[in-house]
Amino acid sequence: MSVGIRHDDLRRRNRAMVISAVRRAGQPSRTEIAATTGLSHSTISAISSDLIAEGILAESKPGETGALKRGRPQVGLGLNPEAAAVMTVVLSLNFLSVAVIDYAGQVVAEEQRRLDTLTMPRDELIGECTAIVRRRLEDPDLDVQSIARIAMGIQGITDSQARAMLWSPITPLTDIAFADILEAEFGIPATMENDCNMMAVALQWRQPERYRDDFIAILLSHGIGMGLVLKGELFTGTHSSGGEFGHMIHRPGGALCRCGRRGCVEAYAGNYAIWRNASMMSEDAEPVDVGDADMRALAARARETDGPEREAYRKAGEALGFGLGSLFALIDPAPVAMVGVSAAAFDLIEPALREAIAQTAGGQHSKSISFDTEPNELPLIREGCAMRALGFVDQEIFAPGIQARSGKHVA
């Protein structure tokens, strides 16, 4: 149940608001912050001098601001990069990567590693993750004190509390509470995020004009995933990370999906499905892993001649189109970003997709729906994890006073 606002919440929230305004704007002056937050100049002055004294914000050197106007020049406020740092851990198929990001969002350290996620036993997989984190933490160049958060991203389904991986295509293992494991191991608050959700978060930061309040990020890769932002907020299911667009039903009883069921969108539009159709294999054939290079070659063949390859992409487009149509029936149309290796073949997918969506109620204005493509998902996922972790730091760590009342983490 919602709860009253106590007097001490006031400062906490307004501090968080100032920090978030600075993170968004980069180098805003106090006057600009007052304008965007709606708070008075006096309040902004008080809060920002507190934040500067605490080393969270820093005034930028004079002369850095651009065109000089008459009057006292504005002093830009920026995030102090040394105020804190966060760590991102991204686990994808056969690949593990970590990065340390300073409070201003700059990457200060990185490590990547290949491993065989599909066959790894549970302990080993967890061990690899904790080991790589530990290596970064033990780096003598790093001030360990400053790591305030870890955000881990993974392909697959996570729980809505962002504590655990429930299911993932990269491993047969299920229900690994990575967030709890990392917290127990390192004593640093951690969350376990869904990869597509992080893509959406990253897009929101990268292109705020285009992706702000309502948009959809769809991962076109081995599987089909989705990150959904509605009314400016990341959408999650009631129990899990939700948004399993790839497992909406396209054709009841249809093609065999990697999830073991039939007729899912993914069973027509996932890499393995496109490959299966392009190879004229049965729709009942077991899904197989297809490498990115093979997919690129497949797309090239499809562009060359009008054969089964092209037809396979057409079928993918149709499935995505009807799926989006159903989605749009629920949430109304919104801009879409297509991410992942098959996004590079969106030219092959788009015609059938638009044709399908035009046949649905949600596609009423299908011509006005914009599609963006971004073939490389990993940088987006990393960036999203970083921004998410920093957001937590902004909100929780640097907003003092009473702890969030329904907080999950013990102090």
Place this chain on the structure above:
Amino acid sequence: MSVGIRHDDLRRRNRAMVISAVRRAGQPSRTEIAATTGLSHSTISAISSDLIAEGILAESKPGETGALKRGRPQVGLGLNPEAAAVMTVVLSLNFLSVAVIDYAGQVVAEEQRRLDTLTMPRDELIGECTAIVRRRLEDPDLDVQSIARIAMGIQGITDSQARAMLWSPITPLTDIAFADILEAEFGIPATMENDCNMMAVALQWRQPERYRDDFIAILLSHGIGMGLVLKGELFTGTHSSGGEFGHMIHRPGGALCRCGRRGCVEAYAGNYAIWRNASMMSEDAEPVDVGDADMRALAARARETDGPEREAYRKAGEALGFGLGSLFALIDPAPVAMVGVSAAAFDLIEPALREAIAQTAGGQHSKSISFDTEPNELPLIREGCAMRALGFVDQEIFAPGIQARSGKHVA
């Protein structure tokens, strides 16, 4: 962009919180309110004495409370029925009904009227609505001053701002800004709500244990509609009321839907679709209106013998099941309430529905998904409109100080 909290917002929000706690609990004592809101006893004491002085709350007569305990007895606080009143206007197929509801939620006046919505020209339809509202307002028994809000509900799509009907099956007319029309005519703030959303709001009040944070209300009637509550909040689309579950795609290119497209869930599960299938008509046959009595007779025949009638309900169940499966893939499973005349035939629908949902990713725990039925949607819609209107009064009218900063209504 989110905005800072100003000092005067504090009282406003906490007042709203107290009012809402009273509305929810009925006759809570100050101590109970303090417990549910998390505010201190002093604060609750101060706010409630203000609210009593303003005539918004009233202390209940002593002796009304139940079991006597030791110590000073609790004094129950209740909403003062005379503090305000709201009006609901529900427009459905060939039927218009209004009600006046006092601040405590009791119906104090009603009027209903048959009319031919399908053939009525625009001016006449609007005229009927304003006329019936005017008749109620001019009732000498009614203190017009006290009507603080009008909530109008209609079958069909409304805009996400709750200002206008965009499309409705009850009339060929489109884009009628009923909220603006009523406001201009009577000078009373008004909203135009989607019928299924109001069903959901009503269920939330009627059965808070069952329907609280996440649930789905599905209207099984001529058309198929949905009201969705996620994380305790009514879900709407980005532009429209959204949640057009009936127009998710069940079978691409399939049966002809009333919306003119093909393969929508509604084209298999709407009354007209069940009728069409039961009559062994082509799936391309034009949708026709079927009366409730005819539908009840159809259900009776389906229960009697295993013929095309039963098969028609089976197909409806299948479409609903796959649709729900797709929906659950996005939002995770949640309790469902089936409302409307075909909810009375849910026994015929349920087996196929469960079978279908079990074949989807969203139906993983299909046995644990609960279905409730309620054959009569109109009372729910009315109740939802009433609660919604009262909620606005609670939040806006009785929370003084600065107006909501992005308010739509001029003071």
Place this chain on the structure above:
DNA sequence: CAGTATTTTTTCGAGGCTCGAAAAAATAGA
């Protein structure tokens, strides 16, 4: 029936917070 225990509600002073107005600071132009 008076006194005690118990629970609810109010009162009161302290401490915070935001705000508006005015002052101070810092610069460009004249």
Place this chain on the structure above:
DNA sequence: TCTATTTTTTCGAGCCTCGAAAAAATACTG
């Protein structure tokens, strides 16, 4: 050097919430 202009800080006023203590209202007890 002086003036106009813009940004930032300072300061007192006005609210708000809180905790502690007091007051109020009742049941129990002998």
